[in-house]
Amino acid sequence: MLTEGAGACTHPLAFVRAQRGWSYQRLARVVARRARDLGVANMAAERQKVWRWEHRGVVPDRVSQLALAAELGVSTDRVESHPWPAWLPTGDVVRTDYPWSGVGSVTSMIDVVEDALTDRRGFLTITGTGVATLASEWLKLEPAHLTAARDGGQVDAQIVNRIEHNIPGLRLMDDRLGGESVRRLVDAELGVVTELLARGSYTEEIGMRLQLLAAELARVAGWASFDAGYHTSAQRYWIAALHAAHAAGDRLIGANIMKNMALQCVDFARPREAVELANAAVASAGGISGRAGAMLQMRLARAHAALGEPTECSRALARCETAFERATPQDPAWAGIFDEGAYAAQIGICYIDLGHLAHADRWLEQALEVHSAVRARDHATYLLRRAAVQIDLGNLDHGCALVREVVPLLEATRSQRNGRRAEEVRRRLRRHASDPQAREVDQLLVRPT
Incomplete structure (x- = not known):
């Protein structure tokens, strides 16, 4: 809640x-x-x-x-x-009607780099049928070829290689510092790629690589915005990322983008739309296995758990386990984050949503044993999740110990999502306001949130 x-x-x-x-x-x-x-x-x-x-x-x-x-x-x-609630002054809607073409991709990128960073809204703009339509349109599309730009300077492989080289570092910074710290940096990189696509001169091969770069940068920018609490901005980035992935003909990147969008819907109590997006992501990937396939199945499991569908959740978890066992070094780089710790933690979170707290606690305990605290934001997430579970199970002492462990990680990362989870823990602690320990750790959470 x-x-x-x-x-x-x-x-x-x-x-x-x-x-x-x-x-x-x-x-x-x-x-x-x-x-x-x-x-x-x-x-x-x-x-x-x-x-x-x-x-x-x-x-x-x-x-x-x-x-x-x-x-x-x-x-x-x-x-x-404008019938209620359309007349309420919330600014422009998120545009989703870009053509599924190279030109449409470039237009979506130009729009997003101009507007997304200035957006301060904290609610989801695309909901309901908009999500379902987007998912179905993505699945029906055939990859498009990008034609060479008519004017501008030549974009060569050396430029593209350099930008590609930066992406793992941006992912790492987001993972360790939180979205608020890196979203402007990722947006700046995306702006460079957008300008090259819009004004540069390049071969079709270079154009495809630029579109792939745009897709991944927009996905990371969307994720960073999501983590920092800029949810409409995240949607804008992800819509642009989908169009770039389509222009590049890479449906697996598109699946990863829709996986991110599904989690946003889970976070904001839109589980049916999360299922729509997660199913589209799984179908788009075409039965891929390994870490990437496991991540997509896990996102579907999370969506079904949020919807209160234990049977469907269990089926998705079984498929996730099968895919995860087939992980190889050839898995996409973005799937590397889904390690043993993340896998166990996500199962635990499914059990939280399904109301099976004892099972959730065992999986979260296992996750924290193997998950690296260097990945501070995710480690903080798992500690907060387990602290809440421990308090709900009546183990106040252990819950408070986990809170003390998480505070330095919250101070090191700027994550609005973890700030919300810390508030959920604080609400539980306030139920034990007569306990001096509970009051003490409640105050420890005030500063980082």
Whole structure:
């Protein structure tokens, strides 16, 4: 469960509240006050009413909408022409209608490097049918060939080699420092590749390599944005990455991008859309085994666990195990992160979502035994997950010990996702506020989050 502040995710009203620092009760009072200005004197300022607008799909009555619009400076005409919640002022939508071609890929890259870093929204923009359509379109497409640019300087293999050489370092920095620390650096690299694609002159082979670079850089930029809490930015990067992967004819990179998008949906309580994306990723990869295939199956397992489907989750975990046992040195470089520790930890997280805490704890314990603390962000994730499980199992002392272990890692990495997990642990600790140890470690978590 997310806090009210962390609830800025799927509904535009959540963004409006987060932007203005409104709780549900505060927003209810604002609407009631504005309604009095409109001549409705007896409107109750009910927190539950606002919560239902955001979480249950309840459409506010006309007076409430006009009252909120007045507070937000939105005209009555816009309220009339854009049915709730479309009139809420949340900025531009994420564009998904780029042509599936080389030109469409370049256009999507130009758009994303201009806009993504300035976006400050904390909710998912593409949901529901938009996710399903994107997944189905990706699976139907045939690889396209990129034609040479008509003008600009020559892009040779030496330039491409140099940019390719930088990518493992960017992945490593993201893994060890967190997304907030590296997202601008990755965006700058993506900007260089985008400019080469848009203005340079190159052979078809070089063009394909540039598209592959753009796809992976946009994927990493999306992941860093996701980790840092810029969720609409992440979607923008990943849409551009998918188009670049298609232009390069690399469906495995596309599958990895959709795998990332599926996890974002899991994080923000959109499990059905996560299943859509994870299934598309598995189908796109065409039955690949090894670490890459295992990662895709694990993401599908996570989605089914979040949806509360233990049978489907178990089936995906079995396929994941089979694929993982066939790992080879020839697995894609981006799959190297899925080692024994990550594998065990993800199984444990599946069991958390399914409510089997004892099983989850055993897998998380195994994960932490073999996972390298050098990969600070992921190690912190697993420690926080296990701390929460231990507290829920009634083992407060052990949970507190795990919190003490995780604090230096949280201070070393800038990860909004881990900040949210730390808040979840703090909520558990507050249930034991009478215990001096619980109060002490609760305060330890204040600074890093």
